Amino acid sequence: MAVVWRQERGLPKEDKRTIALKRAEELKAHISDYLENQKNIPNGFEIQEAYSLAKSKLMQYFQASEQQWNNWRWQMANRVREADVLAQIAELSPEERAAVEKVGREYRWAVSPYYLALAMAGGQGGAIWMQAVPAIEEIKDCYGVEDPMGEEYTSPAPGITRRYPDRLIINVTNQCAMYCRHCQRRRNIGEIDVHKSRQVLEASLQYIRENKEIRDVLITGGDALLLSDRQIDWLLSELDKIPHVEIKRIGTRTPVTLPQRITPELCRILEKYPPIYINSQFNHPLEVTPEAKQACDMLTKAGVVLGNQAVLLKGVNNHPDVMKRLNQSLLKIRVRPYYIFHAKAVKGTRHFITGVDEGMAIMEQLRGYTSGLAVPTYIINAPNGYGKTPVLPQYVIENKNHQVTLRTWEKRIIPYQVNGKH
Template sequence: MDNRKLALERAQELKENINDYLEAQKNIETGFKMADRSAANKNKLLNFYNASEDDWNSWTWQMKNRISDVDTLKAFLNLSEDEAKELRDLSNQYRWAISPYYFSLIDFDNYRDSTIFKQAVPDIREASDDGEDDPMSESTTSPAPRITRRYPDRLIINVSNQCPMYCRHCQRRRNFGETDEHATMDQLKEAINYVKANPEIRDVLITGGDSLMLSNKVLDWLLGEVNDIEHVEIKRLGTRALVTLPQRINEELCEIIAKYPPIYISSQFNSPMEITPETQKATDMLIKAGAVLGNQAVLLKDINDDPHVMKKLNHELLKVRIRPYYIFHAKTVKGTSHFITKIETGINIMEHLRGYTSGLAIPTYIVNAPGGYGKTPLLPEYMVSTSEDDITIRTWEKRVLQYPNKTY
């Protein structure tokens, strides 16, 4: 058989490997595919608030008009009386708030199936959950105010409990509180002094809450202080504003980011519906300012626990120049157990990524070790056995092959 015929047969075999995804993706909603529906929802919200396009594009307007009451939800969603009562009861126990922008991404007519609604609006199952307040043991890995340290050469500075939206699966739900509070300047100075006193720290992640909820003035000062520490090589910003409040990415913010390279921005997109034309505008601005963008998705039941949905999410991320970095297994945080999947679900997703799509679209699947002992990568088993002269490997197609394991 000639080589061309062999190649054509192999190409046909490869095409058959992706047919199920090509069929499934037709029914996967994305922010770009559903842009017209979201725009119609936006107009309904603007009419409700008697607001303008300029208001909508203002991140401070979005923050002032976050939705956090049942009556406003009912103005757009056909909540049943039972649902409304449950939400009112839950509102007395758990804080919640949704930016108008993120709310506009919900399918108002089919909100119960919306991945946006499920991440944003409290669920009655939150009230009967016996998870942990602090499964990552952040309280016992904080050697200085606002510092979390779990690794030799890097640490977190937690600057705020404020977010554009209080995600129902958040690992720091215990910090929501009743009001938005930023770190005090004294606390931030103590955190900076800790970094200065420990020359092995080369990587500083500024997060919260959401790091971009700081004012531009404070963020400029803080990045400048960290940038001036000689042994710090990398500054990172942890934010979900790209997802829930892309209006926060404006010219003044980008001017600040451009001053202190290299800055890496870690986002958290969990659904293809979250990647919108507004997202692309924000990422274009950040990239022009020199930022490097990555995504840390959380594996969530009924949100993205399907191999085709996760693949589509990663493809949509790459299209707006965000590199898929991690998939986190959901943590056992009190109030979030209805989001938690089996570990096997994550492994199965990884099985359906490796080989089936480009390496750029394959993040690392991570479980956070109990007790604050850090990120642990989990992978399907590709090495079957070893011997003195060779190893047995399993390919992404489950072909079992021998590979030489010796020096020459």
């Protein structure tokens, strides 16, 4: 009877174990290339020797102690923001120094000593360096726009950006530990760091109080965790008092660019106002370091739920194996890959923008090839503030008469009876 059943369904006649062993060999073949390639895609734990050398060089330049290095305020006060300083520390050529200086006259830049050490360890021109150090391509971009998201047209109250029915953003600062070269809000960076005034924040809170459909509030910037502990405590407490606000979210890249900011004092504040969700932006496996893990461990112990919103960047992570290594490394430090954003057409960032086909190819090599926990959603932000649009490979080929024709992750075409009949 079993043999007849198998023959009717076109299945092999071998015993179950033989079939399973053959299938296991097929699956191993699917991952063999990645296992070989990942040897050339280190994460931050695997370049500690190079990082330590770069860190020592920076500490020597600044005459800094280990205690100072681990102090986030020292890191902020000593951000590298001048071409001459960068040239001395990183041994730039005169031409490289001149290029940084030229771009810096048009676009502000600054990088924390911690992240600069990581960039130096990863190599000049590498994935980390590209995100931190100005490139001459920035001033050659004549196609991008200042505000592709149309945020200025989606601000119904001071400090507020609203693009969805039940949630909104409070923009609290233009300050960051590092001004990412691909930043979507580089128009807001200006010449000085400015936190939003208490008056603006009060107006933002009042708008939320008056609109009872708002259940989800994202605090961002700039980097929201560069507010003082006192200001963060006050803002979270005010949101906590609003009955219809169910969750608070914080947008921050400090676990990546300034993990020293995650202090016991800050965690005690966050612990008081659950549920809090933090989305960071790790873009490359090298950013997943012991320091980043320590910061994420502290946040997790404070009850914070961690997610990651990577940006697809040419020369940084636009390869399936790099993105897979990143997402697998993030899961090891308890950060859930959430989104991959297609880079926006921001003025000065054209050299980072990939084709959508590259993003789709990455998604094809994630789904089925690694655990679902390591598969984020690929997102294109609709222009002019019309929101996030998921972009997915096509897995449903046909759907009619209670039968769906599926394309599996292995590109097998398989009919599926929706009602369960065969």
